[in-house]
Structure formats: structure tokens, C-alpha cells
Amino acid sequence: MRKNLFVLMALLVTAALVMSACAPKPTPAPTQAPTKAPTEPPTKAPTEPPVPAGPPDLTGETITIYHFGDLSGPYASITAPLIHGAEDAVKAVNEAGGIYGATLEIKFADDAGSIDEAVAAYDRFTGENPNALVMITYGSGEAEALAQRFAEDKIVNITAGLSAQAFYGAGSGYTFGLGPIYPDQLAMTMKFLSENWATYKPASAGDEIKLAYLSWPTAFGQGGLTAESRAYLADLGIEIVAEETYDVSPTADTTTAILNAQNAGANVIWTNTLAFGPAALINGLNSLGLRDQFLVAGDNWTMDLATYAFLADPAYGVGLVAPFPYLWWTDADNAGVQYAQGLFDANARPSSEHNVGYLLLVAGVDMVVKSITRAIDTVGYENLTGEAVHNALVEMSPFDALDGVLKADFSGGSRSPHMSQIRMIQGGPDKFIVIQDWIDTPDLRPAE
Incomplete structure (x- = not known):
């Protein structure tokens, strides 16, 4: 009996082994291929002006x-x-x-x-x-x-x-x-004079500025008068009563221009000239005995030692007023x-x-x-x-x-x-005295 039992158990183990061997193999879980990130086309950096790495050595250039x-x-x-x-x-x-x-x-x-x-x-x-x-x-x-x-x-x-x-x-x-620019210079100076007229006006002048523009008949000489500067002066209540020209010459005769300004009732003269230009005008005023009837002003170049080279007397320069957009010696x-x-x-x-x-x-x-x-x-x-x-x-x-x-x-x-001083000659050469320190000029750029 026991022998038969052992035989039966051996048969069952053998059958189990056979069934296990014959069973289908387990299917492995599918392996997913790694996902590759989508490739974007390379973006080219915007072109910038080349920036030098440091100070160059330009020896020989x-x-x-x-x-x-x-x-x-x-x-x-x-x-x-x-x-x-x-x-x-x-x-x-x-x-x-x-x-x-x-x-x-x-x-x-x-x-x-x-x-x-x-x-x-x-x-x-x-x-x-x-x-x-x-x-x-x-x-x-x-x-x-x-x-x-x-x-x-x-x-x-x-x-x-x-x-x-x-x-x-x-x-x-x-x-x-x-x-x-010359229109800015003219406007700046006239604004200053209008605000300080009581201080600087000639003894015989009234309460209003009457302007005579006496200058050369050149691009430079006429450079102060533009539509913008004329409108600016009108807004200040300043009337241009005379416009006269004289020759671009150290020996120019300014008599006619001066007398026409006087007859028009002017009390301020503006000249857009330099060196012998303002000198001819100031010499003429003194020769006519009319210097004290006018305040004489001009562009930045009028106030310079070059003007003194043509004045009949250095003392004639006293009282000249001009914008001064730089320092002086x-x-x-x-x-x-x-x-x-x-x-x-x-x-x-x-x-x-x-x-x-x-x-x-x-x-x-x-x-x-x-x-x-x-x-x-x-x-x-x-x-x-x-x-x-x-x-x-x-x-x-x-x-x-x-x-x-x-x-x-x-x-x-x-x-x-657009920055300038205003100075006045109050002595001999080099006595260019600041009467208005650095301020902004009017901006009278022409309309486009």
C-alpha cells in the first residue's frame, strides 16, 4: 500500500513538471522607445554692430x-x-x-x-x-x-x-x-533787454524797445532775422523799425544806415557782423555824436579782441552787449x-x-x-x-x-x-563782464 502511494506521488510531481514546461511563456511588457524632444530649427541671433573688446592699438594709422x-x-x-x-x-x-x-x-x-x-x-x-x-x-x-x-x-x-x-x-x-544759431542769439538778447530795460536803456530812450537791424548783406549778416525770430520779437512787444545794410569792408560807411535808424526812432541796434563790422558801426556812431542814443548789441562774434583792432578808440567798445556761449581767456x-x-x-x-x-x-x-x-x-x-x-x-x-x-x-x-551767457564790455579789451549767467536760449529752429 505504501509502495503504491509513493508511486502515485511520483506520478503527480512528474505531471506537474510536464505541464509547467509546456505552459506558454509570459509575454514581456512592451518597451516604449524614449520620446525625443521635438527639434526646433536653430534661431539666429540678431545681428548687432560689432563691439570692440577693449581699447585698440591704432599705432601707425x-x-x-x-x-x-x-x-x-x-x-x-x-x-x-x-x-x-x-x-x-x-x-x-x-x-x-x-x-x-x-x-x-x-x-x-x-x-x-x-x-x-x-x-x-x-x-x-x-x-x-x-x-x-x-x-x-x-x-x-x-x-x-x-x-x-x-x-x-x-x-x-x-x-x-x-x-x-x-x-x-x-x-x-x-x-x-x-x-x-543767430536767431536764438538775437531772441535771447532781446528777451534779456526787455526784462531789464530800465537798467540798460539809453538815457533818452522811452519805455519800449525800438530795434534797428543794421548788418552786412550776406548769409551771416542776415542770419539773425528769420520768420521765427521776427515772431518771437513781436511776442515780446519789440518792433523792428529799421533794416539797413552796409559794406563788408573795414572802411565801410555806416552813416546812412545809422541816420535811417535814428529817423525811425530806434533805441537799440543789432548787428550780425564781426571784427571790422561792429567796429565800423560803433566808429560811425561816435563820429556822428549819436553813440549815447543807442544800446548796441550783436551776435557772439562782435564781442572779441578782433573788434578792437578796428575801433578808432578802445573806449568806443564800452557798452556793447552780446550773447557769450563760451568762456573767455x-x-x-x-x-x-x-x-x-x-x-x-x-x-x-x-x-x-x-x-x-x-x-x-x-x-x-x-x-x-x-x-x-x-x-x-x-x-x-x-x-x-x-x-x-x-x-x-x-x-x-x-x-x-x-x-x-x-x-x-x-x-x-x-x-x-542752447546755452549761453550774456556779457557787456565794461572797460578796455578783455573786460567782457557777465550780466546774465548761463541760461537756455530760446529755441527758434525753423519749422520743417
Whole structure:
């Protein structure tokens, strides 16, 4: 019996093993392939102007600026100090290492006061250098005639010709000034006089300002009168009672212009001239015995040592009023004035050139160097263009040229400074006394 039981158990185990072996194998769980993230097409970063990694070494390179003006015509004696100020300033820049080691070169052309010659000089310079960066001009006529060309060719023009038309006329945009435009200067001065008439009016004058505009028949001479300045004066209640011209000559006869102003009842004379221009007028007033009947005012260039060279008597200059958009040589505590005086002395310039032209062009070259340096820092030397210099002048505004000798702000579409003092001659040469400290000028840009 027990034997049969063992046999039966053995058979059951064997059957179980057979059934297990014959059973279907378990199906493994399906393996899911890893999901690959969708591939986006690569996005190309927007192209930006190349930014230099640091100050470059431009040793062996040359950066040229160009200037042209009258060195043999009617303005020769006036232009010479401007030219020498620019040349001495460039020399000093190179002695100090240039611009990142690059030599700054300055090339001049004498246009003899001729617009045609100025255009010819421009064509010659641009023919020599298709990538000209900066040109300096000295007269309103040249600045007006070439304003569109400067913009088309994207060449910055730094100019002492403070013409509203040159800066803001149709097609302009690359002409920048070394002072406020003449309409702003006229408006600023007349506003000051209207607010302080009781202090400065001639003894015989009434309570209202009657203005006579006596000036040269040139773009510069007529530069103060525009639709905007006429409207501004009218709003001030100032009537222009006479408009007269006289010759661009040291020996000009101003008698007719003066007598016409007197007959019209004028008590203020404005002249948009310089050097022998205001001198001829003031000499004429004194010769006629009429000096005390008028307050004489003029553009910024009238108040200068160059005027004294043509006055019959230095005392005749006393009482002249003018906007003064820069410092003067007597502001000797200013570092920029000290620097300019050092250049003047080192180059043994004659005392006759110790005037506003020399000082202002040292400041002008400082402006040029600052803007070129910023342009190089922004786009790199290999991409340096007049457009980059233009953009630098705008981007670095407001700024002080030559440690505050000139205050410039070319932001907001402005291409002329809008800050100035007003000064009066209250003594001999150099006694240019501040009667109104730095303030904003009216903004009489012409309507577009």
C-alpha cells in the first residue's frame, strides 16, 4: 500500500513538471522607445554692430579731418586765428599719443571767401578720401551751400557759421555748431533787454524797445532775422523799425544806415557782423555824436579782441552787449582755458590772435576727438564712418567741450548749442563782464 502511494506521488510531481514546461511563456511588457524632444530649427541671433573688446592699438594709422575757409579774402584776418587754434590743438593731441595711437592729421584749403571755391575744396577732399569723417567750416555761406552734401555723404560738419538754414534747412542733418544759431542769439538778447530795460536803456530812450537791424548783406549778416525770430520779437512787444545794410569792408560807411535808424526812432541796434563790422558801426556812431542814443548789441562774434583792432578808440567798445556761449581767456580758473593758453604760448602765436576764434577751435577739436573716440569705442576702428561720428555726437550729449569752455547738447534733433551767457564790455579789451549767467536760449529752429 505504501509502495503504491509513493508511486502515485511520483506520478503527480512528474505531471506537474510536464505541464509547467509546456505552459506558454509570459509575454514581456512592451518597451516604449524614449520620446525625443521635438527639434526646433536653430534661431539666429540678431545681428548687432560689432563691439570692440577693449581699447585698440591704432599705432601707425592716420585719421584725417579737413577744414576750409577764407585765408586770402575779406575774412582772412578773422579766419587765421580759427585755423591756428585748430592746428595747434591737433598738434597737441598727437603729442599726447593721438587717438588710441593713431595720428590725427588736419588738411586745410583756402577758399578766399568764395562759395564756389568752398565747394571745390569739398569735392577735392571727398575725392581724396571717400570715407571722410569730419570737416570744419568757418562761415555761414559755406555751411549753407554744403549742408545737403554733408548729409548725403554722411560727413560731419563742425562749423562756426551759426546759420539756422545750415543746421536745420531741408536736407541738412550733419552740420553741428560751435554756438547757438543767430536767431536764438538775437531772441535771447532781446528777451534779456526787455526784462531789464530800465537798467540798460539809453538815457533818452522811452519805455519800449525800438530795434534797428543794421548788418552786412550776406548769409551771416542776415542770419539773425528769420520768420521765427521776427515772431518771437513781436511776442515780446519789440518792433523792428529799421533794416539797413552796409559794406563788408573795414572802411565801410555806416552813416546812412545809422541816420535811417535814428529817423525811425530806434533805441537799440543789432548787428550780425564781426571784427571790422561792429567796429565800423560803433566808429560811425561816435563820429556822428549819436553813440549815447543807442544800446548796441550783436551776435557772439562782435564781442572779441578782433573788434578792437578796428575801433578808432578802445573806449568806443564800452557798452556793447552780446550773447557769450563760451568762456573767455580771463576765466583762467577753468582747466580748458588754461590748456588753450598753454597751446597759445607754446606755439608763440601773436597777441592779435588771442581771441575767441583760437579758443573756440581748440574746444572744437576737443569735440571732434571726443566724438571720434566714442565712435571707435562703439563700432570699432574698422567700421569707423562719418555716420558713426554723427551718432556719437548725439549719444554723448549733453557734454562739455574742453572742460566747459563750450556747453553742447545735440540730443532731441538739435544740432546747435542752447546755452549761453550774456556779457557787456565794461572797460578796455578783455573786460567782457557777465550780466546774465548761463541760461537756455530760446529755441527758434525753423519749422520743417
